[in-house]
Amino acid sequence: MDERAISQQQNAIRQDIIRQRRSLSHNDIQRRSLQIAQQVQQLDEFQNAETLALYLSVRGEVDTQALIDIAHANKKRVVVPKVQDTKLCFYRYDEDALQKGRFGILEPSSTKAFELSDIDIILMPLVAFDNNGHRIGMGGGYYDTTLAAYQNAHTPFRLGLGYAFQHKPLIKHHEWDINLHAIATENKIHRIKNDRKR
Numbered sequence: 001m002d003e004r005a006i007s008q009q010q011n012a013i014r015q016d017i018i019r020q021r022r023s024l025s026h027n028d029i030q031r032r033s034l035q036i037a038q039q040v041q042q043l044d045e046f047q048n049a050e051t052l053a054l055y056l057s058v059r060g061e062v063d064t065q066a067l068i069d070i071a072h073a074n075k076k077r078v079v080v081p082k083v084q085d086t087k088l089c090f091y092r093y094d095e096d097a098l099q100k101g102r103f104g105i106l107e108p109s110s111t112k113a114f115e116l117s118d119i120d121i122i123l124m125p126l127v128a129f130d131n132n133g134h135r136i137g138m139g140g141g142y143y144d145t146t147l148a149a150y151q152n153a154h155t156p157f158r159l160g161l162g163y164a165f166q167h168k169p170l171i172k173h174h175e176w177d178i179n180l181h182a183i184a185t186e187n188k189i190h191r192i193k194n195d196r197k198r
């Protein structure tokens with residue numbers, strides 16, 4: 001399968017699932033997000049993490065507010081991404097110092113960036129995921145590009161947050177697609193076999 005055919009398959013899945021995600025009601029998102037937060041809390045990698053990277057949810061994505069509150073209650077440091085050129089940089093989360101960035105997503109206004117090697121676990125949004133931990137995002141390649149540099153160095157545990165309907169058995173992937181170590185959904189954690197090999 002050539003790169004174009006892979007992109008076409010990914011785009012078809014992306015459009016289909018984004019449509020489904022947008023049809024969720026606010027209450028439905030909140031209910032499911034709390035279930036997902038409960039699953040995440042069971043993970044050793046979450047419990048042991050001192051510094052967590054989280055995202056600020058938009059447009060039907062799994063809501064991360066409960067996890068941010070839990071992390072803070074447990075004295076963990078929370079950092080959130082800001083788009084810089086083609087990459088994400090991570091800054092300490094401060095709810096009183098956020099500003100709208102690209103795509104209308106709230107971003108931290110702090111200027112002290114954290115290195116990815118300082119981050120123990122990175123929780124990321126996804127549009128779709130498969131049995132091997134391959135992930136489709138919104139199509140910007142931001143997570144792929146950001147994580148690419150850390151494939152051989154100290155790499156944070158990569159956890160995707162998604163609804164069960166975002167699971168597809170097998171997604172064709174590009175060379176540059178970075179896979180997930182685990183995915184948390186409403187009713188279970190999908191742990192990927194041979195995880196943390198890179």
Ligand SMILES: Nc1ncnc2c1ncn2[C@@H]1O[C@H](COP(=O)(O)OP(=O)(O)OP(=O)(O)O)[C@@H](O)[C@H]1O
Nearest residue numbers: 135136137138139140141142143144145148176177
């Ligand atoms: N490591 C990389 N180096 C250079 N370009 C990259 C890299 N990773 C991704 N890209 C570019 O980003 C574009 C989008 O990638 P892709 O379709 O995998 O996005 P995505 O995984 O859905 O998005 P995201 O990671 O932002 O959630 C690709 O067409 C590719 O050109």
Ligand SMILES: [Mg+2]
Nearest residue numbers: 135137144177
């Ligand atoms: Mg990708």
